[in-house]
């Protein structure tokens with residue numbers, strides 16, 4: 001069966017001398033993996049369309065259950081600027097990895113597709129300077145849109161004001177809730193500065209075009225980045241150990 005869809009290439013790996021396995025994000029099939037003939041000529045149009053971060057219109061041949069084959073791919077936007085800039089490419093690859101790790105395969109989500117596409121366009125059009133903030137905002141928003149954002153707006157259980165983040169709970173907890181049975185007592189919290197909490201809230205609640213106008217302090221970005229990394233590390237560990245983990249993906 002031949003199907004056509006839009007796609008953003010998240011990553012590729014060599015399968016054999018002649019084939020590639022392409023992992024891409026699509027609006028109507030979610031994340032899919034597909035075979036593609038490895039281009040013989042490095043500069044071929046088909047080959048370029050399989051480069052990571054490329055937005056293209058693709059044709060898939062074969063059943064979705066077994067890995068389909070990409071038979072045609074026409075570039076809508078190559079986003080080559082993001083591959084040519086080392087830091088942009090590293091940062092975008094991290095976003096792709098987060099998405100691959102957290103989004104279940106073949107679960108369509110148009111909102112995530114348009115979000116990812118808008119981030120690509122935003123980074124491409126941004127000046128050098130505000131990009132660090134933009135990438136942190138993008139990570140926070142990606143976690144929020146997939147339903148995995150850490151809860152940092154007051155205590156995650158009772159809403160009381162607190163600055164103590166507990167990675168195992170994925171949330172800030174007040175001292176009262178932290179001492180309850182739900183939290184391992186040997187887990188030391190990370191105290192997060194108020195301005196970092198404020199920046200995080202803006203990052204996930206305000207429209208991204210507004211958030212990118214914020215000029216957060218370098219320490220704020222460093223701190224938020226560390227919290228997100230800690231949260232991701234915990235999520236991915238938990239995912240490895242629990243097959244029911246992804247059941248909660250649908251919540252917003």
Ligand SMILES: [Zn+2]
Pocket residue numbers: 155156157158159160173174175176177178
């Ligand atoms: Zn509480």
